[in-house]
Amino acid sequence: MYPSAAGSANPQTASSPARAAGDGTWPLPTGFASGATEVSLIPVLEDNYVFVLHGGGNGGTGLSDGPAGQAVVVDPAVAEPVIAWLDKHQLEPIAVLHTHHHHDHIGGTPELLQRWPQLQVIAAAADRQRIPCQTQGVGDGDRLNLLGREILVWAMPGHTRAHIAYYLPPLAGPLDQQSQGELFCGDTLFAGGCGRLLEGTPEQLWQSLQRLAALPAATRVWCSHEYTEANLRWAHHLHPHDQAIKERFQQVLSERAAQRPTIPTTIGEELLSNLFMRSRDAGEFAHYRHSKDHWRG
Numbered sequence: 001m002y003p004s005a006a007g008s009a010n011p012q013t014a015s016s017p018a019r020a021a022g023d024g025t026w027p028l029p030t031g032f033a034s035g036a037t038e039v040s041l042i043p044v045l046e047d048n049y050v051f052v053l054h055g056g057g058n059g060g061t062g063l064s065d066g067p068a069g070q071a072v073v074v075d076p077a078v079a080e081p082v083i084a085w086l087d088k089h090q091l092e093p094i095a096v097l098h099t100h101h102h103h104d105h106i107g108g109t110p111e112l113l114q115r116w117p118q119l120q121v122i123a124a125a126a127d128r129q130r131i132p133c134q135t136q137g138v139g140d141g142d143r144l145n146l147l148g149r150e151i152l153v154w155a156m157p158g159h160t161r162a163h164i165a166y167y168l169p170p171l172a173g174p175l176d177q178q179s180q181g182e183l184f185c186g187d188t189l190f191a192g193g194c195g196r197l198l199e200g201t202p203e204q205l206w207q208s209l210q211r212l213a214a215l216p217a218a219t220r221v222w223c224s225h226e227y228t229e230a231n232l233r234w235a236h237h238l239h240p241h242d243q244a245i246k247e248r249f250q251q252v253l254s255e256r257a258a259q260r261p262t263i264p265t266t267i268g269e270e271l272l273s274n275l276f277m278r279s280r281d282a283g284e285f286a287h288y289r290h291s292k293d294h295w296r297g
């Protein structure tokens with residue numbers, strides 16, 4: 001179920017930590033401060049990723065002193081592989097975070113609730129009708145605290161009208177032990193691309209991306225789909241002489257040929273080679289969105 005090759009999830013990002021072989025986990029740097037969390041990635045369906053934030057320890061990495069045994073699940077498209085993964089790693093979920101209402105982001109939640117009825121289900125209050133299992137509605141500017149980490153909620157309109165993202169600022173620590181921030185952005189920003197405009201305007205989605213662009217370059221971006229190869233193929237077709245796009249396309253081809261995920265990416269990488277993040281205004285963004293929507297490469 002998980003790609004088995006070890007190595008960097010994103011070889012273009014020197015600061016990306018090495019991946020723990022075989023279990024879809026990318027640990028934070030060794031020796032990280034107390035309270036550290038890890039993010040694990042579970043590939044499901046055709047190209048979705050479900051993310052699990054956990055305190056470490058039980059994942060076999062032994063890197064952190066975090067609250068091992070508890071976990072937070074982000075956008076469970078389905079339940080069965082998520083339950084199997086949590087059981088395997090002896091983790092109990094305390095909360096589910098939803099970025100938006102599409103079925104391939106919320107479909108597994110009812111079954112997770114059957115197994116763990118105390119689970120908090122956190123989602124946009126503005127989408128209560130379309131995310132019926134939610135137990136806590138949130139909106140722009142809200143702050144959560146889960147697993148000892150602060151989680152900021154940001155409105156990300158564009159793909160859907162009530163789409164939200166969750167940002168975990170880096171934990172403070174000595175310079176050589178600082179963590180990267182973590183961003184769970186659903187279908188707003190993709191590696192090399194962005195979500196389609198299903199319920200928003202180009203201006204809205206461009207503004208949402210601009211907000212993400214202001215995050216620290218090292219922020220790890222956990223986007224919900226493995227669309228990177230198609231995105232880079234399109235960008236390379238439009239700008240065949242763009243060196244950043246060309247190099248990334250080649251790297252992505254080699255990652256995918258080895259059946260490795262291209263997620264997480266980083267904000268810094270997206271600013272270099274993502275045409276939507278590089279767009280200088282909403283007009284340029286709209287031009288690229290239209291191009292990608294009609295591209296049949």
Ligand SMILES: [Fe+2]
Nearest residue numbers: 100102159187
């Ligand atoms: Fe979506």
